[in-house]
Amino acid sequence: MQYLNEEEYNAKIGSWIEIVNEELERLIPKKDTPEKNIYEAMRYSIFAGGKRIRPVICLAVCEMLGGNQKDVLPFACAIEMIHTYSLIHDDLPAMDDDNYRRGRLTNHKVFGEATAILAGDALLNTAYEVMMEHALKTEGNMVQKLTAMHAIAEAAGTSGMIGGQVVDLESENKIIQKETLHYMHKCKTGALLKAPAVAAAILSGASEEQMSLIEKFGDKTGLAFQIRDDILDVEGDLASMGKQTGSDAKKLKSTYITIYGMEESKRLLNEVTTEADKCLQGFGASAEFLRTLIFKLCSRNN
């Protein structure tokens, strides 16, 4: 068997999402302190029905390598916090100016812009607090924990996600080169999809050979995810009779579709997904969940 069937897959991902949600509940609890509003705003977005793809990848790589889930969980949650902060700031009027995300009002629409900016800042900062606290409180290899933290910080920073966002901003209403598109997505979306795999591998004591496979797997997964996103955007627009909503209506953005066309984008997606899958083949049966996840991600409809 190389892939899980629907039932096995759903049971596994469901249990991991539950574990992640419980830990996030513990890490960002309701509070009755003078600054309680910030916790409310953070919680509004972190519990907004996210798919938890990043923490799930983190826990799945940990299981695949026989790592200790308790050691990996805070890192998985920290990555989800970083992802969520980036969404809050991305939705702001000065950025994409979106009123809705996942069918709910965006953070600044509910709490106001000032609090939304601070809630984003707070989620980013809390991500680091959580990882550091965990590293200080638990036994085990501190260099490993610090290396994992650092990999996440790099993925979130100017040579990762933030760098990609800047290139994205500057590419608006312009025709960009293929190289710029790749670079932008590798940083903007790819880095934070690769980070959970890499961090979990570091924390699970992966060998050099395993690490290089997992890094490649992370790169390909990030790329596949983005191409699929671009395809979904167009198919979604077609389904709604071409009506553009939200940021798409205001800004022209380059995507895989505008640069490669739909047919070539689908071919690319297929190629990249197969490459991601190949990276996992050497891990045998323990890779079944991740291999299934990749195919689900790349054929997903939302």
Place this chain on the structure above:
Amino acid sequence: MQYLNEEEYNAKIGSWIEIVNEELERLIPKKDTPEKNIYEAMRYSIFAGGKRIRPVICLAVCEMLGGNQKDVLPFACAIEMIHTYSLIHDDLPAMDDDNYRRGRLTNHKVFGEATAILAGDALLNTAYEVMMEHALKTEGNMVQKLTAMHAIAEAAGTSGMIGGQVVDLESENKIIQKETLHYMHKCKTGALLKAPAVAAAILSGASEEQMSLIEKFGDKTGLAFQIRDDILDVEGDLASMGKQTGSDAKKLKSTYITIYGMEESKRLLNEVTTEADKCLQGFGASAEFLRTLIFKLCSRNN
């Protein structure tokens, strides 16, 4: 001798500011990569003529305790990055809506709001990258470095600076209690003025007794700094014939002056400064710079 004379003090603080600026130049260099704009925006604010009070406190406590300056410097710079990010976000239209800071246009006035939000995010993230990178690359006590990093992260987060900012936001145009004012300032300004002292003490291997004196010193310094700021705001307004500019014109904010009155605020400032000074007396001659700094801070005119 208990305090430095003008010349000694200036020589010392001047050389530390130079060291900090050189290190910041190394940590946030100009780049010619696709995301180069973000570095420009970060550099615009980090090299905007800040007084470098936080990193100077960090290096001064390190020297007082005989610590290793090279080990403390990245932490000192990280705190300055966090301070600078908070100013960029504070100045945004949705927050204080300030057009000028230190006589120059604010970040969003030069780079636009979207880039300013990202530049703030990037400075916060880079602060953590820098500390982690340093901890991983250098010999020495890793628990100590992680503990110092964590103290800084806590000071910057929801139980520190961000928490204080939220309380501040919610206190606008309201009459607040003394307890709320204290809490707000302890978090908003105090935490990030205490953090450099505490981080340097941790990194320099302070004893428990030294640590508790330095923590108290940090608390009192933060408080004194804020009271002096509030006094300066009023005296500045009086000097400009009561004309209010910038955020003061738009929002009513509670300060030490509005709650205690000018005379009592000055008495409080004096009391708190004396207490900060007392904490340092046991450190003998090595505390001369810091004791001088405190008196300068609390009688400063800008």
